[in-house]
Amino acid sequence: MEPSIRPGMKLLVLGLAALTGDPEPDALAGWYEMTSGRHALVTFGATGGMRLFDFEQPSFDVLVPGAKGFEWRRQKDAGEASLEFVRDQAGRVTGFGWSTTAGERGQARRDEAYGYAQAEVRFRSGEVELCGLLMLPRGGEKHPGAVVIQGSGDSDRDNVWAFSIANHLALAGVAVLLPDKRGCGQSQGAWKEVGFIELARDALAGLEVLAARTEVDARRIGLVGLSQGGWIAPLAARRDARVAFVASVSCAPVTVREQVLHELAQTVGKAGGQEAVDIALELMGMAFEFGKTGAGWEDYLVGVEAAPPALAGAFPTARDDWRWAWYGRVLDFDPLPLWKELAVPGFFALGAEDEHDNVLVSAGVARLTELGRPNVAWRVYPGSGHALEDPATGWIRRDFLDELARFASRRP
Numbered sequence: 001m002e003p004s005i006r007p008g009m010k011l012l013v014l015g016l017a018a019l020t021g022d023p024e025p026d027a028l029a030g031w032y033e034m035t036s037g038r039h040a041l042v043t044f045g046a047t048g049g050m051r052l053f054d055f056e057q058p059s060f061d062v063l064v065p066g067a068k069g070f071e072w073r074r075q076k077d078a079g080e081a082s083l084e085f086v087r088d089q090a091g092r093v094t095g096f097g098w099s100t101t102a103g104e105r106g107q108a109r110r111d112e113a114y115g116y117a118q119a120e121v122r123f124r125s126g127e128v129e130l131c132g133l134l135m136l137p138r139g140g141e142k143h144p145g146a147v148v149i150q151g152s153g154d155s156d157r158d159n160v161w162a163f164s165i166a167n168h169l170a171l172a173g174v175a176v177l178l179p180d181k182r183g184c185g186q187s188q189g190a191w192k193e194v195g196f197i198e199l200a201r202d203a204l205a206g207l208e209v210l211a212a213r214t215e216v217d218a219r220r221i222g223l224v225g226l227s228q229g230g231w232i233a234p235l236a237a238r239r240d241a242r243v244a245f246v247a248s249v250s251c252a253p254v255t256v257r258e259q260v261l262h263e264l265a266q267t268v269g270k271a272g273g274q275e276a277v278d279i280a281l282e283l284m285g286m287a288f289e290f291g292k293t294g295a296g297w298e299d300y301l302v303g304v305e306a307a308p309p310a311l312a313g314a315f316p317t318a319r320d321d322w323r324w325a326w327y328g329r330v331l332d333f334d335p336l337p338l339w340k341e342l343a344v345p346g347f348f349a350l351g352a353e354d355e356h357d358n359v360l361v362s363a364g365v366a367r368l369t370e371l372g373r374p375n376v377a378w379r380v381y382p383g384s385g386h387a388l389e390d391p392a393t394g395w396i397r398r399d400f401l402d403e404l405a406r407f408a409s410r411r412p
Contacts, residue, residue, distance in 0.1 A: 025050055027093050028085055031115045032108040039111065041167075044120050044133065046156035046185030052083075053163065058395065060158055072098060113138070116170040120186075121177070125198075125205035131186035132179030132206065133157045135170035136215050144220035144244075145175040145210035146408050149203050149236075151227030151250075156185030161387055162226055164396055165249070165404070169224070172405035175216045177206045192322040195329030200236035207242065220244050222344070222408060227251055227358075227386070234338035234346070244412065245345045247404060250354060250386050252364025253371075255334045257288065262360050264314075272310025279303075280311055287315060291327030336367055339376060346376040347407045349400055351384035358386045379403060 028050060034040050041053040042063070050063040052072065059075035069084030081100040086107075088094050095109045117136045122129055137143050148166050150159065157163055157178045166178040182189035182202055191199065203223055211218040222245030225233030230251025237243040252259070261281060268280045286300040297319065304315045316323050339346060348368060355361040361380060368378050381400055383391035390397035 029118060030093075031111045032095060033111045033114070034106065034108045039114055040108065041115070041118075043118060046158040046180050048186075051158065053167075058160060058164060060160060060163070121209055122186075123205055123209050125182070125189075125202045128182055128187070128189035128202075130179055130182060130188070130202060130205060132177050132209075133166075134209065134213075135166060135176040135178065136213070137170055137173045137175060139173075142217040143173055143175045143215060144222075144409050145177070145207075145213075145216045145218075146222055146224045146247075147203050147206035147210065148176060148178045149199070149223060149225040149229030149232050150179065150181040150184075151229050154181070154184045154191075156180035156187070158185070161396070165224070165226065165401065168401040169405055169408055172402075172409065174405060174408045175210055175213065177209050179206055192326060195326075196232050196235055196333055199232045200239060203232060203236040204240050204243075207236075207240065211242065218242070219412065222246060224249065224404070224408065225251060230348075231256070231333060231335050234335055234342060237342060237344065238338050243344060245347070245408065245410070246342060247347045247349070247407060249349045249404070250351060250359060250388060252348075252350065252360045253336045253339055253367050254360045254363055255332060256330050257332060258360060258363070259358075260284070260331075263358050266357055268310055268314070272308055276308050276310040279307055280314065283307065283311070283315055287323075288327055288331055291324040292331060336371070339368075339371060339373070342373070342376065344375065345407070345410065346373075347404070348376070348378035349388060349404060350378065350380045351386060351388050352380050352382045353385040 025044065029042050029044060032040050032042065038056065040055065043051050043053060045051045052061040052063055054061060061075055062073040063070040063083060064073060069082055072081040072083040074081055079100050079102050081098055083096055083098045085093050085096045093110055095107060097107050099105045116138060119134045120131060121134045122131050146169055148162060150162060155162065157180055163178060166176045170176045180187040181191055183191045207221055210216045210221050221242065223233040223236055223243055224247045226249050228251065230248030233246045233248060237246045261284060264280055264284055265277050269277045283303050286296055286303060290296050290300055301317065304317055350359065350361050350364065352361060365378065365380060368376065381388055381397060384397060388396055388400045
């Protein structure tokens, strides 16, 4: 069913065929049962082409068109393989067969009752056109919804961590929009040229996409911020009263300045010890000052050139580096006042071991405790780091995924 469109909103729902003129990808995308009870997903790649997500690895494999079928570029040491889709007499895709150079062969059956439906969507955030993957659970009831907000740096729907979290939510009955961050994948714009306000607007543009779907309960759409996205999510919620919940995954309620300094100290300390940490923190303070005021460039550059080997490449040395303007836009951002004002349910998921890597976990928990808001809950997962991995398997822990799904599915 096509979405209803809000006045003034431009929304295109399309698959890869609409981008390339090739009808094949739309017909190929979907769920396939590889063996009894084991499913894989063929989906649209963020930069074009098809991907196969194998949940046993887990990883995105690339399907490269060949003279006959596809070259199946499997991850890690799985070996070379080829894959060919099978059709019935009416031309409908019913499955695929595969074979490897090692002699392994298999057949997968298309399963249109499993999982969720998917489509690529293009939508606008101001003058920027964004793109993402829409995951719609099957069934006639209206579903809660969640917009995923990507983390720092380049990130799109081919990010295995982000995709796995979105996939689990969708399998649990939550309609999900997993976007390509602006300037990444098939989204236009440049995230390096904007601050958190613009990224919050992008998230709210994604909320419009879900709210326009008749399959989604517009009263139950929230935001799931991953890493840096955990700063952006409450900012977006403050700007739009329709946001029904806010989840912050691997992001503590501390300022950007505090977070950057903590992460720098952890990274440098492992490579160069406390002396290198002291030098790095001093240089970062000078970098912050230059980024904010434009003063102190020569002293900063002298310090960088004299820095120990452990700091090689850690600091920008060009005056036109994009980070200077970025520091000026976001450095003093503090999410705590936003959480104080938050009227809807909030949830923090933090890995205890992330304290020694990326995130100020203990300081974040102390601030949440002091905050004392009954609508804001948190969980610190022992033995897990930034990716909230299970210590036994090294992959995302199931108890976190289940708790996040329950939170996103709760009714007002």
